[in-house]
Amino acid sequence: MLKGIINYSHYLMQEAVNQGDTIIDATCGNGHDTVFLSKIAGQEGHVFGFDIQDQAIAHTNELLAQNGSTNTTLIKDSHSNLLHHIPVDRLTRLGGAIFNLGFLPGSDKSIITQSETTILAIESMLLHLKQNGIIVLVVYHGHEGGDQEREELMRYVRQLNQYHYQVLFYGFVNQKNDPPFILAITKHE
């Protein structure tokens, strides 16, 4: 009945994004989201994937090649620098973005997303996001440093102007061990 966190994050992206849109995968990791986004962007659309680790870019490249993706650009840089990498004509078609916060599974657990750069990236995205576009954040927060990012992110999304943005919280409140939850920001008139 109730969708799990990853399923629901994909469902939200699929509902909001149209074929031909630009989509950002802010944290490629092993590339699972990037492949999914490449499918929903369609041939006219484009996915820009960011990660700061070589290993993540390599894994994602491999997975995209296996899936025959031709509408994706991977960038080894922080998502907070996205405005330096995405051409303006693509930015004007920004339909959605997704973040999976935390560390790369099976890798160095000390390399984690940080609230400061996460929020900078969200701010840059909100400037260009289309009406009814979406930013989905899958918030993993059980690791060291995760609680700080969670708290700063919650503070940030709570102060977004309700006349311009809706912010959804989706999570399972009776699960043990700091389960991940979703924050989704949509933009409207």
Ligand SMILES: C[S@@+](CC[C@H](N)C(=O)[O-])C[C@H]1O[C@@H](n2cnc3c(N)ncnc32)[C@H](O)[C@@H]1O
């Ligand atoms: C939880 S993993 C992402 C999982 C991925 N979505 C998947 O499907 O496998 C988080 C990723 O964020 C990356 N990361 C951390 N800080 C970043 C930043 N400032 N900009 C871009 N990526 C970052 C890490 O290197 C890591 O690969």
